[in-house]
Amino acid sequence: YEYLEKELEVYRELPAQTLDGHRLILRGNVELAREVPAVLAHGGAGVGLFRSEFLFLNPGQAPGEDEQFEIYRELAQKMIPEPVTIRTLDVGGDKFVPEINLSEEDNPAMGLRGVRFSLKEHNLLMTQLRAILRASSFGEVRVMFPMISGVDEIRACKDLLRQACAQLDERNQSYDADIKIGIMIETPSAALIADLLAPEVDFFSVGTNDLIQYCLAVDRGNEHVAYLYEPLHPAILRALKMIGDAGRKADIEVGMCGEMAGEPVYALILLGLGFNELSMNAACIPRMKRIIRQVRRQDGEELLAQLLDLPRARDVSRFVEEEMARRFPGLFGPPEI
Amino acid sequence: YEYLEKELEVYRELPAQTLDGHRLILRGNVELAREVPAVLAHGGAGVGLFRSEFLFLNPGQAPGEDEQFEIYRELAQKMIPEPVTIRTLDVGGDKFVPEINLSEEDNPAMGLRGVRFSLKEHNLLMTQLRAILRASSFGEVRVMFPMISGVDEIRACKDLLRQACAQLDERNQSYDADIKIGIMIETPSAALIADLLAPEVDFFSVGTNDLIQYCLAVDRGNEHVAYLYEPLHPAILRALKMIGDAGRKADIEVGMCGEMAGEPVYALILLGLGFNELSMNAACIPRMKRIIRQVRRQDGEELLAQLLDLPRARDVSRFVEEEMARRFPGLFGPPEI
Ligand SMILES: [Mg+2]
Ligand SMILES: [Mg+2]
Numbered sequence: 001y002e003y004l005e006k007e008l009e010v011y012r013e014l015p016a017q018t019l020d021g022h023r024l025i026l027r028g029n030v031e032l033a034r035e036v037p038a039v040l041a042h043g044g045a046g047v048g049l050f051r052s053e054f055l056f057l058n059p060g061q062a063p064g065e066d067e068q069f070e071i072y073r074e075l076a077q078k079m080i081p082e083p084v085t086i087r088t089l090d091v092g093g094d095k096f097v098p099e100i101n102l103s104e105e106d107n108p109a110m111g112l113r114g115v116r117f118s119l120k121e122h123n124l125l126m127t128q129l130r131a132i133l134r135a136s137s138f139g140e141v142r143v144m145f146p147m148i149s150g151v152d153e154i155r156a157c158k159d160l161l162r163q164a165c166a167q168l169d170e171r172n173q174s175y176d177a178d179i180k181i182g183i184m185i186e187t188p189s190a191a192l193i194a195d196l197l198a199p200e201v202d203f204f205s206v207g208t209n210d211l212i213q214y215c216l217a218v219d220r221g222n223e224h225v226a227y228l229y230e231p232l233h234p235a236i237l238r239a240l241k242m243i244g245d246a247g248r249k250a251d252i253e254v255g256m257c258g259e260m261a262g263e264p265v266y267a268l269i270l271l272g273l274g275f276n277e278l279s280m281n282a283a284c285i286p287r288m289k290r291i292i293r294q295v296r297r298q299d300g301e302e303l304l305a306q307l308l309d310l311p312r313a314r315d316v317s318r319f320v321e322e323e324m325a326r327r328f329p330g331l332f333g334p335p336e337i
Numbered sequence: 338y339e340y341l342e343k344e345l346e347v348y349r350e351l352p353a354q355t356l357d358g359h360r361l362i363l364r365g366n367v368e369l370a371r372e373v374p375a376v377l378a379h380g381g382a383g384v385g386l387f388r389s390e391f392l393f394l395n396p397g398q399a400p401g402e403d404e405q406f407e408i409y410r411e412l413a414q415k416m417i418p419e420p421v422t423i424r425t426l427d428v429g430g431d432k433f434v435p436e437i438n439l440s441e442e443d444n445p446a447m448g449l450r451g452v453r454f455s456l457k458e459h460n461l462l463m464t465q466l467r468a469i470l471r472a473s474s475f476g477e478v479r480v481m482f483p484m485i486s487g488v489d490e491i492r493a494c495k496d497l498l499r500q501a502c503a504q505l506d507e508r509n510q511s512y513d514a515d516i517k518i519g520i521m522i523e524t525p526s527a528a529l530i531a532d533l534l535a536p537e538v539d540f541f542s543v544g545t546n547d548l549i550q551y552c553l554a555v556d557r558g559n560e561h562v563a564y565l566y567e568p569l570h571p572a573i574l575r576a577l578k579m580i581g582d583a584g585r586k587a588d589i590e591v592g593m594c595g596e597m598a599g600e601p602v603y604a605l606i607l608l609g610l611g612f613n614e615l616s617m618n619a620a621c622i623p624r625m626k627r628i629i630r631q632v633r634r635q636d637g638e639e640l641l642a643q644l645l646d647l648p649r650a651r652d653v654s655r656f657v658e659e660e661m662a663r664r665f666p667g668l669f670g671p672p673e674i
Contacts, residue, residue: 094443189553217551230487234529
């Protein structure tokens with residue numbers, strides 16, 4: 001515990017920069033505004049994922065535009081000069097919100113969720129976009145759309161965002177006209193066409209939990225098939241590589257906000273894949289930063305090259321675990337042989 | 338109707354060969370042995386998909402090894418000299434079989450289905466594999482495993498197949514020791530690692546319905562999101578290209594048995610993608626053959642090259658429809674503008 005406190009102190013003010021000079025941005029995933037101090041305390045460079053659906057959890061109290069605005073504004077102001085990334089309402093799948101009656105679905109994970117729901121229920125989305133835009137004149141606010149599967153959807157979202165801007169213009173309310181727009185990459189199709197999506201946006205953020213589930217066609221909550229859910233499945237590595245390559249080529253920020261982003265054992269691979277932003281639970285930030293400061297991005301690229309043709313998830317896992325244990329014996333213990 | 342009869346007669350004996358000399362194999366999808374005459378009548382070169390789960394549809398009458406063997410043998414003999422491809426029991430998802438109690442799942446499409454079920458219930462699979470193997474000495478029988486998502490699974494299947502061979506050896510029962518082994522490519526991960534799977538098998542057969550669903554994370558049976566189910570989504574084209582490239586490189590048969598395989602409007606693209614086997618409802622075979630005999634594979638490759646960077650499914654669809662209408666004005670009518 002003392003050690004952790006010390007780690008916090010030492011690393012809070014240092015950049016997450018590799019030995020060969022590549023700077024990563026480590027941010028916090030946040031569900032409630034009161035988690036912001038923890039992000040700051042752990043040296044997070046802003047909020048990489050604000051899960052706005054948590055504002056809708058109290059029955060009978062779905063927040064209107066003004067209430068949302070106040071919350072987003074407070075978030076933005078507390079994080080100055082770092083950004084706050086607000087993900088628009090992400091319901092459906094396994095996420096239920098009392099105010100919103102979703103119809104019964106046979107396969108909710110492949111149903112009306114994320115941006116699909118928002119594009120169907122324009123009004124909810126428009127209210128939220130106006131609140132986000134209004135907050136954007138009080139700090140750096142970014143907007144992010146979940147569950148994008150094609151170019152049409154992000155274009156539709158951007159169109160609605162433009163309409164929200166026009167509505168604020170009419171009201172003479174200010175906003176950041178250059179607000180950064182991002183998308184979650186969490187469907188296999190988004191990974192497969194990352195190069196077509198990149199020119200449409202300012203940043204990507206990979207939602208690993210969903211991306212892995214869909215790629216492998218595995219509901220990780222299903223005990224019979226959970227054993228197939230493997231973050232280091234060769235198919236996942238390749239999907240992540242497509243995303244990293246496309247983002248790098250388009251020169252946009254390539255981030256990750258799923259569980260994988262906060263796992264130190266993946267740090268080197270994520271570097272090698274070209275990710276330059278990782279958003280995680282605040283408590284994970286110092287350890288991730290510590291690892292990043294002790295490696296070179298080139299090490300990650302070399303590791304990745306050795307992984308890409310391994311045939312099985314277990315081969316990849318073992319290779320990565322051994323490599324990380326060799327580099328950081330105190331952190332990752334002896335390799336499993 | 339008269340026209341169709343004539344088409345049948347003309348094309349039954351002709352090969353599905355392009356103007357530049359590439360031979361495709363067109364086969365029939367079959368659920369019941371009594372559909373075999375239709376495959377023959379329509380000039381199908383064997384059965385590309387025998388859906389064995391249909392043998393399990395009568396409550397209280399799940400067929401044992403001998404009963405299955407008789408059915409597979411009859412199929413194989415009727416199709417001589419062409420092959421019969423028997424897909425092992427593919428339950429789960431939206432496929433229910435009275436004899437098999439699947440537990441309730443939140444997302445059955447991403448649950449215990451296909452080969453996952455078979456690998457859990459070894460005995461059912463072993464019984465089926467022995468029946469398939471015994472039939473293989475009476476004609477050309479091929480075995481195909483559904484819902485493969487990684488190399489481990491196909492290796493496990495092959496291991497069980499070897500065990501089934503050993504059991505038949507002990508019984509002094511004969512089988513084709515060189516039985517061809519194939520897999521359905523229907524999860525995004527299988528597409529992404531098609532190059533790693535290809536060396537493990539003799540043939541691929543793409544299940545487009547599931548592949549499209551998982552890639553886009555869309556349950557096509559869900560009315561709210563069915564609009565997102567697009568066979569010509571750019572992500573699907575790319576997934577199909579990966580599969581075609583990997584199969585061609587490994588010099589194995591690259592087939593397709595999903596609905597896309599029987600749609601004449603896709604004929605040219607599938608040629609361009611490198612598919613060399615298409616399995617479909619028997620009634621679709623003559624029309625497909627007629628189209629293939631009037632084009633060059635190079636035409637398909639050129640068309641594909643123009644499609645791969647189009648950003649939206651609708652752009653791809655329009656391009657393809659216009660091209661096919663231009664080439665076959667009688668078949669596809671005027672393009673939608
Ligand atoms: Mg998600
Ligand atoms: Mg299927």
